[in-house]
Amino acid sequence: MDRLVGATVRGAREGCCDDSAVWLRRLTHEVARSEPSGGLDSLIGVLARAAGSCGAILWEASETELDPAGPAIAGAWFADGVTIVDPACPDPITMEAFTDHTLVMAAGARDRRGSPPAVIAALPLEYLDGRRGALTLLGDDELTGNSFDLTVDLLDVLPALCVLVRERRCLALVRRCSDILQDAEVESARQGPGGGDSGDHLGDHLGRVCTVIGDTLRCGKVSIFLREPGAPDGVFPLVASSVGGTAPGVPARSGIGLVGRVIECGRPLVAPAGLAGEGSCRGAEMAVPLLDGDQVSGAIACRGLPGPPFHFTRSDLSALGLIAPHVTRYWRNWLHRRAISVENRSWLLLAAGITAFNKLASEQLARTDPDDQRIYRAAMQIVRDVGPDCVGCDVYRSDAHRPDRHRARGASSAEQRLWPAESFPGAGGAEPEASMEFALSVLRSGRPGAMASPAGAAGWLAGTPIQVSGQVYGVLVAFGRCSTVPSNALQVGEIVGDQLGLYLHLRQTLQRLQETRGKLQATLRSQAEALEDLEHQLGGPLLVATERVDLTLQHGRFDGRTDAQLRAVRGLCRKAARVAMSAAVFAALSKGAAPRPRFELLSVDDLLRLLISGADDAQLLSNPRRRIRFEVEREGIRILNRRLIQADRSFVEQCVGNLLDNAAKYSYEDTAVRIHGSVDDEGFAVRVTSTGLPVDPADAKLCLRRNWRGSVARTTTGEGSGLGLWIVDHLMRSMKGAVRVQPVQDTTTVLLTFPIA
Amino acid sequence: MKPFIVVVEDDHLQEALLEDQLQRAFPAARIETLVTEQEFRERLADFRTDRPDVIIMDVMLRWAFPSPTATAPPADVASGGYQRAGFRCAELLFQDPALHDVPVIYYTILEGGDLEPDTRRLSSRTTYVRKSKDHDYLARKVRDLVGPATSAPSAAKRG
Numbered sequence: 001m002d003r004l005v006g007a008t009v010r011g012a013r014e015g016c017c018d019d020s021a022v023w024l025r026r027l028t029h030e031v032a033r034s035e036p037s038g039g040l041d042s043l044i045g046v047l048a049r050a051a052g053s054c055g056a057i058l059w060e061a062s063e064t065e066l067d068p069a070g071p072a073i074a075g076a077w078f079a080d081g082v083t084i085v086d087p088a089c090p091d092p093i094t095m096e097a098f099t100d101h102t103l104v105m106a107a108g109a110r111d112r113r114g115s116p117p118a119v120i121a122a123l124p125l126e127y128l129d130g131r132r133g134a135l136t137l138l139g140d141d142e143l144t145g146n147s148f149d150l151t152v153d154l155l156d157v158l159p160a161l162c163v164l165v166r167e168r169r170c171l172a173l174v175r176r177c178s179d180i181l182q183d184a185e186v187e188s189a190r191q192g193p194g195g196g197d198s199g200d201h202l203g204d205h206l207g208r209v210c211t212v213i214g215d216t217l218r219c220g221k222v223s224i225f226l227r228e229p230g231a232p233d234g235v236f237p238l239v240a241s242s243v244g245g246t247a248p249g250v251p252a253r254s255g256i257g258l259v260g261r262v263i264e265c266g267r268p269l270v271a272p273a274g275l276a277g278e279g280s281c282r283g284a285e286m287a288v289p290l291l292d293g294d295q296v297s298g299a300i301a302c303r304g305l306p307g308p309p310f311h312f313t314r315s316d317l318s319a320l321g322l323i324a325p326h327v328t329r330y331w332r333n334w335l336h337r338r339a340i341s342v343e344n345r346s347w348l349l350l351a352a353g354i355t356a357f358n359k360l361a362s363e364q365l366a367r368t369d370p371d372d373q374r375i376y377r378a379a380m381q382i383v384r385d386v387g388p389d390c391v392g393c394d395v396y397r398s399d400a401h402r403p404d405r406h407r408a409r410g411a412s413s414a415e416q417r418l419w420p421a422e423s424f425p426g427a428g429g430a431e432p433e434a435s436m437e438f439a440l441s442v443l444r445s446g447r448p449g450a451m452a453s454p455a456g457a458a459g460w461l462a463g464t465p466i467q468v469s470g471q472v473y474g475v476l477v478a479f480g481r482c483s484t485v486p487s488n489a490l491q492v493g494e495i496v497g498d499q500l501g502l503y504l505h506l507r508q509t510l511q512r513l514q515e516t517r518g519k520l521q522a523t524l525r526s527q528a529e530a531l532e533d534l535e536h537q538l539g540g541p542l543l544v545a546t547e548r549v550d551l552t553l554q555h556g557r558f559d560g561r562t563d564a565q566l567r568a569v570r571g572l573c574r575k576a577a578r579v580a581m582s583a584a585v586f587a588a589l590s591k592g593a594a595p596r597p598r599f600e601l602l603s604v605d606d607l608l609r610l611l612i613s614g615a616d617d618a619q620l621l622s623n624p625r626r627r628i629r630f631e632v633e634r635e636g637i638r639i640l641n642r643r644l645i646q647a648d649r650s651f652v653e654q655c656v657g658n659l660l661d662n663a664a665k666y667s668y669e670d671t672a673v674r675i676h677g678s679v680d681d682e683g684f685a686v687r688v689t690s691t692g693l694p695v696d697p698a699d700a701k702l703c704l705r706r707n708w709r710g711s712v713a714r715t716t717t718g719e720g721s722g723l724g725l726w727i728v729d730h731l732m733r734s735m736k737g738a739v740r741v742q743p744v745q746d747t748t749t750v751l752l753t754f755p756i757a
Numbered sequence: 758m759k760p761f762i763v764v765v766e767d768d769h770l771q772e773a774l775l776e777d778q779l780q781r782a783f784p785a786a787r788i789e790t791l792v793t794e795q796e797f798r799e800r801l802a803d804f805r806t807d808r809p810d811v812i813i814m815d816v817m818l819r820w821a822f823p824s825p826t827a828t829a830p831p832a833d834v835a836s837g838g839y840q841r842a843g844f845r846c847a848e849l850l851f852q853d854p855a856l857h858d859v860p861v862i863y864y865t866i867l868e869g870g871d872l873e874p875d876t877r878r879l880s881s882r883t884t885y886v887r888k889s890k891d892h893d894y895l896a897r898k899v900r901d902l903v904g905p906a907t908s909a910p911s912a913a914k915r916g
Contacts, residue, residue, distance in 0.1 A: 719767075
């Protein structure tokens with residue numbers, strides 16, 4: 001086909017102003033209402049219709065490194081039933097218009113009426129950024145003067161409108177992607193840590209972003225590749241794609257393919273159709289890096305559709321570039337949320353583990369022979385479950401706690417040594433020598449420590465002393481396979497190490513306590529036996545001495561002074577015998593044995609003799625300068641009448657003697673100690689009433705406790721051990737009786753109640 | 758000059774016997790018996806002008822006899838208690854510049870070994886004599902400190 005070249009565009013514009021206004025309105029209206037994804041095509045459609053064409057193609061300088069850049073399709077419109085044969089390659093008319101920046105009309109177009117549509121004209125165009133472009137019109141007839149003028153008029157505003165359409169498309173793309181990612185953030189926040197941050201959720205949300213990009217930029221496939229921190233270098237797994245499917249995609253590898261080159265160089269790249277894949281005939285492709293600071297964390301890659309525009313423009317790359325920061329930010333937030341979620345789960349797991357450990361520890365500590373190995377395994381299980389990338393643990397005990405059979409021969413006492421107590425999960429963990437060497441370094445430093453790639457091996461080691469309050473029991477070592485030490489490995493080890501230390505400390509303390517308790521019990525037994533022996537050795541001679549003095553007093557005739565001395569001696573013997581008996585009762589009670597009474601029936605006369613004898617002794621032994629009188633009110637006792645009480649005579653003597661001792665000790669000068677009796681529903685009560693140091697009524701029951709002494713008594717006289725009433729209480733209870741203390745101001749009555757037989 | 762012997766003993770049964778024995782051993786001596794820690798403290802100021810030649814001190818000693826008008830004991834007595842009251846009295850003596858060199862004989866039923874930790878920090882002019890029916894040993898110890906007895910009995914008794 002011949003061509004008309006060099007026609008002046010402005011030369012044929014008269015008389016078309018009215019039509020131009022109408023079509024301009026249509027054009028701007030189309031820009032305003034069109035969908036962002038198809039805006040440019042619609043715009044070209046208006047232009048084509050204004051020109052009376054059945055198709056139009058808008059070209060722009062391609063986004064390749066070729067110099068000069070060739071034309072590439074930016075948009076296209078075809079009437080129904082019209083297709084373009086090879087739109088990827090510009091026709092000569094278009095090429096000439098693009099290269100020479102001149103209008104080129106197809107010659108002889110009028111003769112082609114009835115033939116398939118062909119290029120009838122190509123108009124040069126200059127975009128606002130200075131790049132060249134062209135508009136190709138297709139039809140089956142040449143352009144008329146009016147149509148030509150109209151097309152030229154509309155072409156004047158086309159660059160500005162193109163910018164407008166593209167900006168609207170970019171804005172819409174960014175807004176839709178941002179909305180998706182924002183919704184994803186909101187969903188994650190609503191579901192709480194760990195609720196919506198699984199890999200599936202990430203793929204779903206980013207897949208929707210891919211779909212939106214694909215729709216807007218008319219891509220055949222959009223993919224997002226992301227690399228996790230700590231993942232192998234240079235490999236970026238496929239995380240999401242606009243094309244459905246559950247099969248894992250092929251990861252991008254740094255330096256390989258367009259995406260690999262983008263990852264490697266860290267800047268966006270676009271490749272025209274046929275150049276994307278190493279000599280293959282793949283469609284156009286573009287990719288932008290996902291930059292987090294100066295690190296490339298991934299890439300977004302797009303492949304073009306087999307239809308127009310067949311390639312990616314600078315505008316497409318810019319639009320994709322605007323999405324990249326949003327995806328990067330979402331990925332960064334997702335990783336952060338996942339880290340928090342993992343950490344939360346980790347602490348929850350740790351808390352549950354520690355609770356279970358404590359339960360096990362308390363069970364084991366309650367046993368006579370705790371199973372330490374079980375405790376070690378439980379501790380190591382916690383570290384393994386909770387610690388990230390932890391594949392196993394070793395527990396080493398310090399040599400100071402090593403059983404003798406394991407102690408290293410010739411080991412210096414000054415040198416700190418360790419012995420392997422337990423390993424988990426057994427063989428196949430860390431190198432034993434490296435682990436032991438590392439544990440020794442932790443023991444020497446006394447602080448937790450970690451190291452990566454010990455002794456040239458892969459993996460990490462983290463160790464913490466097993467200790468409590470500076471007492472070191474050993475070292476806990478955890479190990480894993482990663483090249484770096486996980487962030488919280490030391491913290492977890494430290495917590496579990498402390499817990500283990502606490503268990504061992506408690507175990508050792510309990511063991512010592514048990515040993516001490518055993519020794520104490522042995523000592524108490526020995527003391528009780530000694531007291532029993534004392535009672536035995538004292539009791540016999542005192543009994544004999546008392547009886548002989550009694551006999552001497554009954555049958556002999558002495559002057560008053562000698563008689564008084566003998567009575568005093570008898571009183572002292574009886575008092576000493578009571579002290580000896582108190583020692584024996586104390587010994588029995590210390591061993592947990594109860595006093596055993598030898599019951600007999602006591603009449604009122606028996607009781608009177610016993611009480612008078614006790615009162616006489618108390619009188620003889622009391623300090624005459626203090627003028628304390630001991631008086632038995634016989635009538636008060638005789639109310640027992642013919643009734644009998646069942647009691648152990650020696651126990652009664654002991655009880656009455658102790659009460660009179662207390663009365664002598666705490667009575668004021670020149671007062672009387674009354675010994676009288678009463679009968680009530682509970683039985684017969686011997687009552688000893690004295691006036692002296694007051695007893696607080698609140699302390700009445702406390703008086704019967706072992707070693708208890710009232711504050712006034714303790715600070716005033718100081719003497720006494722607090723055993724007298726405690727012994728009386730036990731003796732009375734052994735006889736089914738009771739002792740009660742009834743204080744009223746400075747008068748105190750102590751009642752010994754016996755059941756009446 | 759008559760020797761002045763002070764006996765601090767709260768058991769009236771022992772006190773009378775001890776006083777008799779001492780008076781027999783030291784007929785010319787003036788013997789004063791104090792029966793509570795409170796009495797000893799009250800007499801301490803007088804001892805500066807009427808200095809004892811020796812003090813025979815019981816170790817377990819009550820603070821006072823019960824009385825409706827009794828005052829509360831000082832803090833050191835309330836916290837220190839009755840078991841080692843004799844040492845507390847001796848310390849007051851040794852802290853007094855005028856009395857610090859008065860010899861003290863601890864006369865007690867307690868074993869010497871039980872007293873060891875408490876006597877270690879006291880003056881070198883202290884002696885321990887265990888109570889027994891043989892009063893000659895105590896008399897010899899007193900004689901070592903105050904010289905032989907020369908005068909007729911002259912006991913002063915308090916309490």
